[in-house]
Amino acid sequence: MKHGLMLFTDSFGSDAPSTDVLGWALTYAAEAERAGWDEVWTTEHHFTSAVHTPSAIAMAAFLLGRTGLGVGTAVAVLPNHHPVALAEQTALLHHVGDGRFTLGVGRGQPRGDLEVFGDGLAGYRDISGRLALLESALRAGEFEDVRLVPDVPxxxxxxxxxxxxxxxxxxxxxxxxxxxxxxxxxxxxxAMLDAHAETAAGHGHRIDPADHIDSTYFAIADTTDAARELLIDGLRAQLLRGAPGTRSLVEQPELTAEGADAMARKLAANVVAGDPDECARQLREREELLGTGRIILMPEGAGSVEAVLTTVRRAGAEVFPGACRPA
Structure with missing residues (x-):
């Protein structure tokens, strides 16, 4: 199992300038490499002070040069990008990163950036055409009669x-x-993995289950109760903050403190949180059930720079060795 660190560049609700927030993320990445993590993952959000990375691809390129870790995007928002442009950039990062780059794409969230860069709600709801074009361009190395440069075998x-x-x-x-x-x-x-396997086989594709990637929020503390409460508190605050500066493209009721608490506790039922032994056990359990070969762990949900660094540093020495399944 490869362990990847998500870099949300979360401001934790503060008014810290982008220089500080981005500096925190680079510190997390440096500590992850020292602590024995395998990968770092970047994300894409626009027009909000909650997180400070509008380009997952640009941040990934920087981290490929800054670290020796694998680097991925989770995600580059597909409706915001021309698929062939994404294919070109992926080919470039594949070469300059010596094969360490993974392009993760998704539909994103139904927010105003989709109207600025893409087709609004229509593009959010139906990504099938863009996904097909991206996959075809990357696989064939061309788009219509135009070759992608750099080429990839x-x-x-x-x-x-x-x-x-x-x-x-x-x-x-x-x-x-x-x-x-x-x-x-x-x-x-x-259930999603089973549906994927059935559909892939029906279309003649053979995919190793270990090629799939799990993701979850992550916190380590001296006791399991403390770690879970740390994440619940952080997720509750995150939900109440929302994404200031952006607007939703779908009508949503205002979230109350009670509603945020209920949602945070529901989310906490699906995370990896605990003392080091408990975190290792939960990682083994997920690997046994899902069979994925990689997992993206998200410690910024714990709500502070200090909590993130604690989890990043302790994970390599105290959790990951115990999370390995016996050969």
Missing amino acids: ERPPLALSAASVPTARLAGQHGIPLILGPFVSLADKR
């Missing part, structure tokens, strides 16, 4: 973020592995 690593069975089936149709969304229960993730 085979399709670089590509994955689709999914939180539902229909999206899992879409990925299976194109022979693309999944990034299993962090807000989905383990039972639902297993």
Whole structure:
């Protein structure tokens, strides 16, 4: 199992300038490499002070040069990008990163950036055409009669973020592995993987289950109760903050403190949190159930720079060795 660190560049609700927030993320990445993590993953959000990375691809390029870790995007928002442009950039990062780059794409969230860069709600709801074009361009190395430069001998690593069975089936149709969304229960993730396998086989694709990628929030503390409360507190605050500066494209009721608490506690049922031994046990359990070969862990949900660094540093020495299944 490869362990990847998500870099949300979360401001934790503060008014810290971008220089500080991005500096925190680079510190997390440096500590992850020292602590024995395998990968770092970047994300894409626009027009909000909650997180400070509008380009997953640009941040990934920087981290490929800054670290020796594998680097992925979770995700580049597919409706915001021309698929052939994404294919070109992926080919470039595949070469300059010596094969360490994974392009993860997804539909994103129904927010105003989709109107600025894409087709609004229509593009959010139906990503099938863009996904097919991206996969075809990466696999064939061309678009219509235009060759992609730089060329790649085979399709670089590509994955689709999914939180539902229909999206899992879409990925299976194109022979693309999944990034299993962090807000989905383990039972639902297993159902998504089964639907993906059935659809992939029906379209003639053979995909190693270890090519799929799990994702979850993550916290370590001296006791399991303390770790879970740390994540519940952080997720509750995150939900109440929302994404200031952006607007939703779908009508949503205002979230109350009680509603945020209930949602945080529901989310906490699907995370990896505990003392080091408990975290290792939960990672082994997920690997046994899902069979994924990689997992993206998200410690920024714990709500502070200090909590993130504690989890990043302790994970390599105290959790990952115990999470390895016996050969």
